[in-house]
Amino acid sequence: MAIKHPQYPNDWQLPSAIQCLPSPDWASRVSLSIKRDDTIHPFISGNKARKLYSLIQRWQVSPPQQVVTMGGNRSNYLHALGYLCYQKSIPLLALVRGHEPEHYHSTLSDLKRWQVKLTFVDKLTFRQCRENFENVRLLVKEKDLLSEAESSIEWLPEGGSNVEAFNGIMLAVDELTQIPDVIFVPAGTGCTALGIAAAIDKKGWHTQVIAVVVLKGAESISQSLGKLAKQANTPWPKSLTLEHRFCDKGFAKITPEIKKQKAYYEQLWSLPLEPVYSVKMLNAVKAYCDSGMLDNKQVLLWHTGGLQGDT
């Protein structure tokens, strides 16, 4: 049967490159390479491109009149979605966590430039919305923020982690030209790692997928991922391990140590990295290498982009 290849937008650079990385002393017995999803597109890159692919296809046939979502004020997903909606002239309303800052950093400035309607909500309300997306609908109605009839609105969860995103991520595994022994990928909601692992299981590969969780105390993500897998009609992937030991001080806590580690890896491999996700993934890779667990293995690191959030 002919395989239907994804119809990616013309300005996306896909398949993304897989680059070999020179092994430093601490990885002398490990073969390292990296999947450069950060290079897909200047604004819709990394796992955001993968997550938004199916949605872009659907919008080509029937675009919504308005989109509503939520995210942190440096959210890479919000940034990518903001650009996409701007490109397609679809109004986007975003509930943003925390107070409105006096001076906008680059993510917020870009969102403003792309005409995203930003509504800042306090942390408690944001958490309630995160825990139950129904609260987003209630809040938006209560504040009278909608400009369209509710039936024509697309509601997207934080980080875009839904079945459509999961399906888009699964497709990325088709681009691998060799079967790695181990894949490392950073995890926020874990949707990206789940999609990669589900695709690996489906192919029957022996590859282990190590999802390096960047949030502190996020043991419950296995439950939300279990729900997502169920919605996607997929069994829990046997290849997937959630690794919680490298969350450091917690989500987006960019300590001087993290900055130092980022500079070290960037110099080592001449790669652009961001401090929230990829540095923690690399810390996990280094610790696994130090322990000898990856000796003689082909290890693939997944660069999930997010470089815009670092300015």
Ligand SMILES: Cc1ncc(COP(=O)(O)O)c(C=O)c1O
């Ligand atoms: C750069 C980057 N890497 C990794 C992730 C984590 O993705 P997920 O929420 O699918 O685990 C995100 C969030 O979308 C991200 O922006």
